[in-house]
Amino acid sequence: MPFVTVExxxxxxxxxxxxxxxxxxxxxxxxxxxxxxxxxxxVKDIKKDEYAPSGIFVCDK
Amino acid sequence: MPFVTVExxxxxxxxxxxxxxxxxxxxxxxxxxxxxxxxxxxVKDIKKDEYAPSGIFVCDK
Amino acid sequence: MPFVTVExxxxxxxxxxxxxxxxxxxxxxxxxxxxxxxxxxxVKDIKKDEYAPSGIFVCDK
Amino acid sequence: MPFVTVExxxxxxxxxxxxxxxxxxxxxxxxxxxxxxxxxxxVKDIKKDEYAPSGIFVCDK
Amino acid sequence: MPFVTVExxxxxxxxxxxxxxxxxxxxxxxxxxxxxxxxxxxVKDIKKDEYAPSGIFVCDK
Amino acid sequence: MPFVTVExxxxxxxxxxxxxxxxxxxxxxxxxxxxxxxxxxxVKDIKKDEYAPSGIFVCDK
Known part of the structure; x- marks a missing residue:
């Protein structure tokens, strides 16, 4: 502690x-x-096919 | 915000x-x-070898 | 499973x-x-003094 | 519930x-x-290139 | 590490x-x-008004 | 994105x-x-009665 997570x-x-x-x-x-x-x-990678801002995946934009 | 995580x-x-x-x-x-x-x-995938309901991994059921 | 967390x-x-x-x-x-x-x-409440978009807490905006 | 996450x-x-x-x-x-x-x-694996105690990744130690 | 979170x-x-x-x-x-x-x-408490199995909060059951 | 959580x-x-x-x-x-x-x-506060390094809560040390 402290713990820091960066996505x-x-x-x-x-x-x-x-x-x-x-x-x-x-x-x-x-x-x-x-x-x-x-x-x-x-430090964690978020993949483009698992993050959907406004409901649309980044890989589809 | 709002943030929604689906596993x-x-x-x-x-x-x-x-x-x-x-x-x-x-x-x-x-x-x-x-x-x-x-x-x-x-939207995050949980793998069958990382989720253990009742203490037993899904991949072992 | 599925688990959904809304912040x-x-x-x-x-x-x-x-x-x-x-x-x-x-x-x-x-x-x-x-x-x-x-x-x-x-469904989790995020308080205005714990969320800082652009580095500034919502309670200070 | 209860939910337990082990990293x-x-x-x-x-x-x-x-x-x-x-x-x-x-x-x-x-x-x-x-x-x-x-x-x-x-039970979740944390990779050596995503965990940095004291600011240095485990894969670099 | 290891880190364990119990909800x-x-x-x-x-x-x-x-x-x-x-x-x-x-x-x-x-x-x-x-x-x-x-x-x-x-060890984290989840409140009855923030957990909704099957879409209905525990406090409403 | 990026999202940073500090506990x-x-x-x-x-x-x-x-x-x-x-x-x-x-x-x-x-x-x-x-x-x-x-x-x-x-930025999230962790209470002394919810964090137990080595299995003993901080509030009991």
């Missing part, structure tokens, strides 16, 4: 995700005072 | 999921008054 | 939520073929 | 997951009094 | 929840080999 | 949460390229 539309590179996890961890550390070793980040 | 046992076709996302979006729109463009639907 | 900004009446749960259940039943007694709907 | 770092065998689902179901049954047929367990 | 219909006592967290932790420890200090359990 | 042990001030939501949004914007208006942050 992203698939397509980001591992390099972007590394930077994301690092920067988000820093943001949480600085604003909550939690030590880095207690911050857990999850 | 389904794997096996439905993309055609079924399209109808599902559309109909669920309409149901949310009509009953909450939220405009369609603010309704986000996620 | 709504706080403020809807219980009456709206009842209609929502009923209509969403019907939509899932019709499009997936799952029998009604296996469809579970969760 | 595990990928790598456990199906045999371990079977034992896990069974033992967790028993633990929930004994302590809450819920009948086994109403206890639903989900 | 219970409201009404269990704190005493039941303590036993639940303890027994579930033991079950996870024994079956996955994860050390106890890395197992995190969350 | 924090209860006790942080609204001021800390505002800074958290802002800084996390910036971190996601800079590293993923997603425009700010598509980034949604949720």
């Amino acid at each position: 992203l539309l698939e397509g980001r590179t591992m390099e972007q995700k590394r930077a994301l996890a690092e920067k988000v961890t820093e943001a949480v550390e600085q604003t909550t005072g939690a030590p880095k070793e207690r911050i857990h980040v999850f | 389904l046992l794997e096996g439905r076709t993309m055609e079924q999921k399209r109808a599902l996302a559309e109909k669920v979006t309409e149901a949310v729109e009509q009953t909450t008054g939220a405009p369609k463009e603010r309704i986000h639907v996620f | 709504l900004l706080e403020g809807r009446t219980m009456e709206q939520k009842r209609a929502l749960a009923e209509k969403v259940t019907e939509a899932v039943e019709q499009t997936t073929g799952a029998p009604k007694e296996r469809i579970h709907v969760f | 595990l770092l990928e790598g456990r065998t199906m045999e371990q997951k079977r034992a896990l689902a069974e033992k967790v179901t028993e633990a929930v049954e004994q302590t809450t009094g819920a009948p086994k047929e109403r206890i639903h367990v989900f | 219970l219909l409201e009404g269990r006592t704190m005493e039941q929840k303590r036993a639940l967290a303890e027994k579930v932790t033991e079950a996870v420890e024994q079956t996955t080999g994860a050390p106890k200090e890395r197992i995190h359990v969350f | 924090l042990l209860e006790g942080r001030t609204m001021e800390q949460k505002r800074a958290l939501a802002e800084k996390v949004t910036e971190a996601v914007e800079q590293t993923t390229g997603a425009p700010k208006e598509r980034i949604h942050v949720f």
Whole structure:
């Protein structure tokens, strides 16, 4: 604790995700005072055929 | 917002999921008054080897 | 299974939520073929001080 | 209901997951009094490239 | 990691929840080999006006 | 999308949460390229009687 879950539309590179996890961890550390070793980040890909904004899947747009 | 997550046992076709996302979006729109463009639907497959009702995985039944 | 979770900004009446749960259940039943007694709907209020689109809480807008 | 979700770092065998689902179901049954047929367990693998404790992905350690 | 989330219909006592967290932790420890200090359990109450099996809220049954 | 959920042990001030939501949004914007208006942050309090690391609730430690 704290736990952070980031859901992203698939397509980001591992390099972007590394930077994301690092920067988000820093943001949480600085604003909550939690030590880095207690911050857990999850980065999850959401596939284009499982996300439907306005009821239409991204893969169909 | 609103956000809707539907978890389904794997096996439905993309055609079924399209109808599902559309109909669920309409149901949310009509009953909450939220405009369609603010309704986000996620349809996630649950695999038969990750769901265990009564403690036994579906793939083992 | 199926399980449906609807997250709504706080403020809807219980009456709206009842209609929502009923209509969403019907939509899932019709499009997936799952029998009604296996469809579970969760309707969760999201508070204005816990949701921050664009990084600003709704309670501060 | 009750619903139990277990998130595990990928790598456990199906045999371990079977034992896990069974033992967790028993633990929930004994302590809450819920009948086994109403206890639903989900066992989800978390991949090493989606979990970043302290901001660094497990696959990079 | 592992992380365990248990969702219970409201009404269990704190005493039941303590036993639940303890027994579930033991079950996870024994079956996955994860050390106890890395197992995190969350026990969440689901209110009767937010859970609608078959589309009807528990508070209305 | 992206969606970010931060789970924090209860006790942080609204001021800390505002800074958290802002800084996390910036971190996601800079590293993923997603425009700010598509980034949604949720900050959720976890109560001391619902989180049990090592099987013991924080409120009992």
